[in-house]
Amino acid sequence: MPKVKIPRKSTNIDMTAMCDVAFLLLSFFILATKQKPPEVLTVTPPASVSSKAAPDKSILITLTQDGKTFLMLGDETRKAAILSNINTTKGLNLTPAELNKWVKSPFVGQPLNQIKSSLNASVVTPPNKLPGIPTDSTNNEMIDWIRSVTSAYAGTDQRKLQEMLLVKGDQSTLYPVFKNIKQAFKKNEIYKFRIVTSGESVPAGSELYLNPPKAIN
């Protein structure tokens, strides 16, 4: 019986197409995504149907899972003013050099009375070891912080300030922590602020789904 000759084919595949796909995907990801902003600590915010994007420049209060509170002053133009304001009003006695150093630190995560010592400390405490800003009802330092923020922004567009005030909390943060933050806002006569959430689609069939609002304020 004559053997059937199977023609030997090369195993080389043309990689051009695959290369195209890879780089197409790559460019998509570069363009469609955003670099993660530096985060104090990882928090998973709850979901909401709100579709407004959170602003990049913000005064962000972060509530971690274990109930610690951190403050991030994202607006570089006013950061120095806020910090020097709280320095004078709360009598922190920081030297100009210390104040300069403080402006460079990304966030605040310690009680006011520990700030001077932490600025002079040789070893930088990692964020997850910081005690956080106390917000108990007896000693709510967030009230002082928000007062300094409002006075630094006095005379500017208050609506812009309200848009910048963000609260970002972890899903499992207990409610009283959030209540203390609300209290701190209220004490400074700020009744509008915003909460950072992860986006979620509106459930089908709900009223919001059937009659979407024309303009959300």
Added chain:
Amino acid sequence: MAEMDTSSGGGHKKGPGVKKGKKLSTRVDLTPMVDLGFLLITFFVFTTTMSQSTAMNMNEPKDDDKSQLLVRNSGAMTILLGKNDQVYYYFGQLEVDKLSEQFKSTTFKQIRELIVAKKKSTPIDNLMYIIKSDKKSTFKNAIDILDEMSICAIPPGHYAEVDMTPTEEILISKTEEANGIK
């Protein structure tokens, strides 16, 4: 792996004495380039955030006696948030002798139907949802219920967050004990 295609493609005879120049293929092996591409993709996928976080508006009422709202009993629904994502609710005002009938427990999955049912059965002017969060409830619960209000298109001003009364705290802890929620 590199493929060297040196076939000069059929005997194209040139004149005698003309040496055949070796034709090198212009084909390059693209495998390493594909590898690099996918490596970069994975890098970008891990270091970036796809979904932009959104911001939800919060409007707090002013804490003064003048703006105290009087709510009609017939239009009020009180939603209480307990620990372990438990939700309790009652309509109107709690009456001492009817506590067990009034005070009911539910979950976040079912609360939407109850909110919508209440909205449909009540004239909009009387409608009021009172939200009370327990000390053990989480931030997520508080946001979820506010989100539920916007999903059900409850107009602002018809729901409010209020502090819990001691009676309600006791009721919640009793119900939790009875239902074995720790």
